[in-house]
Amino acid sequence: LTAATDVFAGYLLFDALIANTDRNHENWAVVVPPEGDAWLAPSYDHATSLGFQEPTSRKAQWLAGDALQVGRWVERGRSSHFERKPHLVDLAAGAMQRVPRAVSRHWRQRLTSLTESAVSATIDAVPAGLLSQADRTFAFQIVRLNRERLLRACWAD
Numbered sequence: 001l002t003a004a005t006d007v008f009a010g011y012l013l014f015d016a017l018i019a020n021t022d023r024n025h026e027n028w029a030v031v032v033p034p035e036g037d038a039w040l041a042p043s044y045d046h047a048t049s050l051g052f053q054e055p056t057s058r059k060a061q062w063l064a065g066d067a068l069q070v071g072r073w074v075e076r077g078r079s080s081h082f083e084r085k086p087h088l089v090d091l092a093a094g095a096m097q098r099v100p101r102a103v104s105r106h107w108r109q110r111l112t113s114l115t116e117s118a119v120s121a122t123i124d125a126v127p128a129g130l131l132s133q134a135d136r137t138f139a140f141q142i143v144r145l146n147r148e149r150l151l152r153a154c155w156a157d
Helices: 004-018 056-064 068-075 088-098 101-112 116-124 133-154
Strands: none
Touching: 004 088, 004 101, 004 133, 056 068, 056 133, 068 133, 088 101, 088 133, 101 133, 116 133
């Protein structure tokens, strides 16, 4: 990836994957070294991601209910910092349409190579005292469902 827009499109894809609703003008940066080229900083401030703002008790209720409840939760994800407050998946799909085809293929490959076992291992690496089982399961389901939604919305071929 050579352009900041290529990387920023990846930010939007990642935001949709993890349900990060807080990508705003203060949640991205450009690194400007004293010498050399500037670059887009790695993504940061994901505090609204993975259902973090939802009470654990509510997550447990949704997980215990019918399978569609978590799906309905992920479909609500919108970015209030973009014009017309688009759904996160729609925002990512629009970004993938605007970048060069090779860049879109790059991000598709990254998303398709993300396995459920890798997601699970990442969540399981969080110390036991920081996340309940409901928090872990809810976060896993968010990523699993949004990955499917993104693949359909961004590359429906």
